[in-house]
Amino acid sequence: MTILVTDQGFGPDTWDRGYTPLGEAANDAVALDVPSDADPDTIPLSADIIRVDFPSFADGRGFTIARTLRLRGYQGRLRAQGHVIADQYAMARRSGFDEVEISQALAARQPEDQWQARADWQAHDYQARLRGTSNH
16 A cells, blocks of 8 residues: 655545556557656656656656646646655655655654654745845
8 A cells, every 4th residue: 555645645546447557548548657867858747647666766767757748738637656855855845746655664664753843844945044034
């Protein structure tokens, strides 16, 4: 079982319709599973949900995929899945993800309060802090 992290905290995964791997997907796929090495310019924008894999917390390609999809106009649900850690939650949200899917093992190592500490992701902008325009 996986746990969904949103700005409201931990919750159950509410998507129960499965995912189609990007390499097998037609333009009418409802849910896409996207690997971290996918070319974001070739990902169809018609899916209701796109789940981007993070094979390692040190692999930031998923953030680029999310940002590119949003810049291309994707309006659907965008989910990071895999090895995303609490410290990366704000970056995930700023790059365009709506939610992060984590394992129960990761949730046990990094409890909800660690994720909630980063839920005000718009206020945790280091550039604003440098300019002196941050709320913190």
